[in-house]
Amino acid sequence: MTRPSFKRILLKLSGEVLMGSGQFGIDPETVDRVAGEIAAAKEAGFELCVVVGGGNIFRGLAGAAKGFDRTSADYMGMLATVMNALAVQNALEKMGCDTRVQSAIPMASVCEPYIRRKAVRHMEKGRIVIFAAGTGNPFFTTDTTAALRAAEMNCDAIFKGTSVDGVYNADPKKVPGATRYDEISFDRVLNDNLKVMDASAIALCRDNHIPIVVFNIRETGNLATVLAGQGVATIVQNQES
Ligand SMILES: Nc1ncnc2c1ncn2[C@@H]1O[C@H](COP(=O)(O)OP(=O)(O)OP(=O)(O)O)[C@@H](O)[C@H]1O
Numbered sequence: 001m002t003r004p005s006f007k008r009i010l011l012k013l014s015g016e017v018l019m020g021s022g023q024f025g026i027d028p029e030t031v032d033r034v035a036g037e038i039a040a041a042k043e044a045g046f047e048l049c050v051v052v053g054g055g056n057i058f059r060g061l062a063g064a065a066k067g068f069d070r071t072s073a074d075y076m077g078m079l080a081t082v083m084n085a086l087a088v089q090n091a092l093e094k095m096g097c098d099t100r101v102q103s104a105i106p107m108a109s110v111c112e113p114y115i116r117r118k119a120v121r122h123m124e125k126g127r128i129v130i131f132a133a134g135t136g137n138p139f140f141t142t143d144t145t146a147a148l149r150a151a152e153m154n155c156d157a158i159f160k161g162t163s164v165d166g167v168y169n170a171d172p173k174k175v176p177g178a179t180r181y182d183e184i185s186f187d188r189v190l191n192d193n194l195k196v197m198d199a200s201a202i203a204l205c206r207d208n209h210i211p212i213v214v215f216n217i218r219e220t221g222n223l224a225t226v227l228a229g230q231g232v233a234t235i236v237q238n239q240e241s
């Protein structure tokens with residue numbers, strides 16, 4: 001199946017992917033490889049902004065399950081995304097890309113605060129804007145952040161680069177016979193309670209007509225392939241054809 005091609009893209013970069021083959025933290029080689037693919041996409045003419053997850057370092061729900069207060073755990077998760085954002089920025093700048101990190105939790109000595117109009121201006125000037133600290137609010141995720149920022153930045157689509165190659169009828173890491181969709185509607189993802197992204201992110205994208213392409217970013221070269229509308233991925237959109 002060929003998918004449409006899009007021009008202004010929000011890339012949701014899984015935190016978990018940044019740990020490479022490790023079990024925790026940031027693997028510099030993986031960050032460099034992913035940054036190289038982002039730089040190449042920029043060079044190819046795509047307008048890009050990035051939301052980085054934090055699952056390689058800390059997830060609020062996991063922290064709460066171990067006894068942390070949920071809101072504190074979520075703030076810890078958001079701070080984890082700032083570390084990832086700085087790592088990606090560093091790798092991109094080594095490659096000569098002009099970037100800005102904007103954090104939803106202001107930390108003036110580290111990066112810019114999130115200011116939508118400034119972010120738009122950065123993109124107009126050809127900079128890659130990396131959004132850190134999620135929405136700045138506990139009880140959300142970076143998937144919802146991606147949906148929110150994509151709407152705010154007028155993006156044509158979200159590309160969710162993760163560790164699975166699309167949306168399945170059940171979690172493929174838990175159900176070996178699960179089958180992958182080439183395309184699926186937002187409503188079906190919600191009705192079937194498919195967990196590849198959280199429901200608030202799906203609903204926000206549905207209501208703002210922002211398609212989501214879910215693809216495996218662990219596979220080298222895959223970002224260019226899926227941006228070209230090719231390769232293995234699932235597109236989530238309003239209508240199933
Ligand atoms: N129906 C489904 N189809 C595909 N993946 C699913 C499904 N249900 C659950 N998943 C799981 O969703 C995960 C991807 O989303 P998740 O939010 O956990 O991570 P992420 O956003 O990629 O990264 P992180 O939270 O580390 O930043 C996959 O690893 C997969 O196991």
Ligand SMILES: O=c1ccn([C@@H]2O[C@H](COP(=O)(O)O)[C@@H](O)[C@H]2O)c(=O)[nH]1
Binds near residue numbers: 077080134
């Ligand atoms: O708006 C947000 C975004 C994220 N969080 C917390 O950060 C972690 C890491 O994000 P992932 O999306 O899981 O990669 C998340 O588990 C939340 O605890 C948040 O509170 N608000």
